[in-house]
Amino acid sequence: MDSYRLKTQVLVIGTGIAGSTAALTLADSGLEVTLITADDKPDGGNTALAQGGIVFKAVDEDPRDLEQDILTAGWKQNNTRAVRYLARRGPSAVQELLLDSLGVEFARNTDGSFDLIREGGHGKERILHCADYTGRVIMDKLMAAVQAHPGITLLTRRTAVDLLTSHHHATSLEFKYQLTNQCCGAYIYNQEQGQVETVLADYTLLATGGIGQIYLHTTNTSSSIGSGMVMAARAKAKTVNAEYVQFHPTSLFHRAPRKFLVSEAVRGAGAKLVNSKGEAFMQRYDSRADMAPRDIVSRAIQEEMLHLGDDCVFLDAANHVSRDLVESFPTIHAKCREIGVDMLCQPIPVVPAAHYFCGGILTDVNGRTTLSRLYAGGECSCTGVHGANRLASTSLLEGLLWGISAGKDIAGRYSKKTTLSRRLTDAMPDWVNPGNVQNEDPALLAQDWATLRHTMWNYVGITRTDARLRRAFDDMRSLYRHLQDFYKSTPMSKELIDLFHGAYAAYIVTLAALRNDESKGCHYRIQQ
Numbered sequence: 001m002d003s004y005r006l007k008t009q010v011l012v013i014g015t016g017i018a019g020s021t022a023a024l025t026l027a028d029s030g031l032e033v034t035l036i037t038a039d040d041k042p043d044g045g046n047t048a049l050a051q052g053g054i055v056f057k058a059v060d061e062d063p064r065d066l067e068q069d070i071l072t073a074g075w076k077q078n079n080t081r082a083v084r085y086l087a088r089r090g091p092s093a094v095q096e097l098l099l100d101s102l103g104v105e106f107a108r109n110t111d112g113s114f115d116l117i118r119e120g121g122h123g124k125e126r127i128l129h130c131a132d133y134t135g136r137v138i139m140d141k142l143m144a145a146v147q148a149h150p151g152i153t154l155l156t157r158r159t160a161v162d163l164l165t166s167h168h169h170a171t172s173l174e175f176k177y178q179l180t181n182q183c184c185g186a187y188i189y190n191q192e193q194g195q196v197e198t199v200l201a202d203y204t205l206l207a208t209g210g211i212g213q214i215y216l217h218t219t220n221t222s223s224s225i226g227s228g229m230v231m232a233a234r235a236k237a238k239t240v241n242a243e244y245v246q247f248h249p250t251s252l253f254h255r256a257p258r259k260f261l262v263s264e265a266v267r268g269a270g271a272k273l274v275n276s277k278g279e280a281f282m283q284r285y286d287s288r289a290d291m292a293p294r295d296i297v298s299r300a301i302q303e304e305m306l307h308l309g310d311d312c313v314f315l316d317a318a319n320h321v322s323r324d325l326v327e328s329f330p331t332i333h334a335k336c337r338e339i340g341v342d343m344l345c346q347p348i349p350v351v352p353a354a355h356y357f358c359g360g361i362l363t364d365v366n367g368r369t370t371l372s373r374l375y376a377g378g379e380c381s382c383t384g385v386h387g388a389n390r391l392a393s394t395s396l397l398e399g400l401l402w403g404i405s406a407g408k409d410i411a412g413r414y415s416k417k418t419t420l421s422r423r424l425t426d427a428m429p430d431w432v433n434p435g436n437v438q439n440e441d442p443a444l445l446a447q448d449w450a451t452l453r454h455t456m457w458n459y460v461g462i463t464r465t466d467a468r469l470r471r472a473f474d475d476m477r478s479l480y481r482h483l484q485d486f487y488k489s490t491p492m493s494k495e496l497i498d499l500f501h502g503a504y505a506a507y508i509v510t511l512a513a514l515r516n517d518e519s520k521g522c523h524y525r526i527q528q
Contacts, residue, residue, distance in 0.1 A: 200428060236371065
């Protein structure tokens with residue numbers, strides 16, 4: 001075999017909390033794991049950006065209380081089995097992996113108890129945090145464990161192109177006639193070598209993150225383009241709830257490719273949203289005021305901005321938060337100072353931005369998808385926990401729990417009888433370059449991204465109408481067809497792969513939004 005054809009027991013695509021947790025669980029069970037990321041560093045995804053915290057449990061918590069808060073925030077469009085699983089199994093997963101095994105040092109009170117905080121939509125203080133850089137601390141611990149584990153091979157600068165399946169790729173008719181389609185690994189673009197590698201795997205887990213970068217304004221990293229969902233959809237795995245895209249109400253209003261998140265924990269500590277007149281306005285939109293769920297707060301901010309003709313609203317922490325702002329929110333304080341805002345005495349300018357994808361690849365409580373041998377976890381998956389709108393700080397817990405669950409399920413199923421047969425691996429072809437026409441003009445790629453992001457922001461954004469969605473559907477279908485032709489005639493590159501995945505992800509989201517005429521949660525349709 002040449003250097004561009006690899007075989008591994010389990011391939012994990014994505015190194016965030018779900019992918020890393022799954023890799024550790026699998027490797028601890030004795031399996032050989034290949035863990036890949038498209039970034040230069042394994043911690044380049046969204047997990048490290050998480051500020052607010054991770055759901056744990058309130059003092060004398062009844063799991064049913066957390067279940068109810070999740071269902072209320074999700075407009076009761078949730079998978080109740082998944083919600084119950086998260087509420088009952090989640091705290092023990094945090095205890096066992098993050099606290100006992102990795103030793104994550106969450107903030108504590110002077111008496112040694114955890115400094116549990118509350119965020120919008122929560123009825124109790126049940127969230128663990130490390131100041132306002134919780135995700136960073138968790139990822140540091142996870143990466144140290146991953147890099148030290150002899151059972152994990154970590155590969156950076158590897159971009160997944162497409163999943164390998166028995167129905168779509170096998171060169172032998174024997175496998176095309178089988179009723180069950182099987183995932184056999186993936187084609188992976190090696191950015192260093194400029195070559196596509198054929199990575200064969202007995203089991204594959206997708207943990208590629210969200211889709212925020214298909215929108216004009218987002219808090220997500222550059223790799224959040226929906227690649228996992230796109231690869232799964234192309235392989236005919238079922239995707240659901242793609243219309244539910246959550247916009248975080250308070251991203252810092254400044255010019256940057258990625259909007260800086262101003263954590264919901266700032267409002268949880270007492271900060272008030274005010275308009276340009278200095279008026280606190282949230283009480284007019286919801287009885288929970290500033291602690292209402294994110295979808296309601298985002299729409300309220302948009303309404304205020306439209307009504308007053310403003311580019312942003314403001315988050316006033318200086319006059320309403322009693323705790324030490326620098327100690328509690330050091331990252332936010334430093335970022336605000338960078339743009340000339342002192343949150344100790346000035347309100348913070350904020351706007352909504354695409355933040356979290358509540359839909360994705362359909363999975364059960366073990367991370368299994370509808371495609372044999374394919375698992376998914378984290379933001380690219382749809383467990384049904386979030387329903388139509390995510391409750392704050394549940395995403396890290398979901399990624400952690402489903403990473404563990406998927407790892408355990410694969411390990412429990414793995415045996416010599418469940419490995420890919422030699423006949424099937426031999427029937428998997430290596431990548432054939434689709435074209436050699438050197439027409440990858442950076443200006444064309446930039447224009448396609450600009451068209452895609454403006455269309456999604458304006459027509460498939462915080463508020464939607466039938467006319468906007470139909471226009472977006474026509475535009476995204478046209479762009480995707482154009483890129484399919486372009487893709488077939490142009491040599492492979494990361495830039496082209498990303499654009500192709502982003503365009504198809506936008507098409508999936510738009511089509512789902514067009515088909516759902518019921519306005520709930522993140523999918524808010526204005527009737528005309």
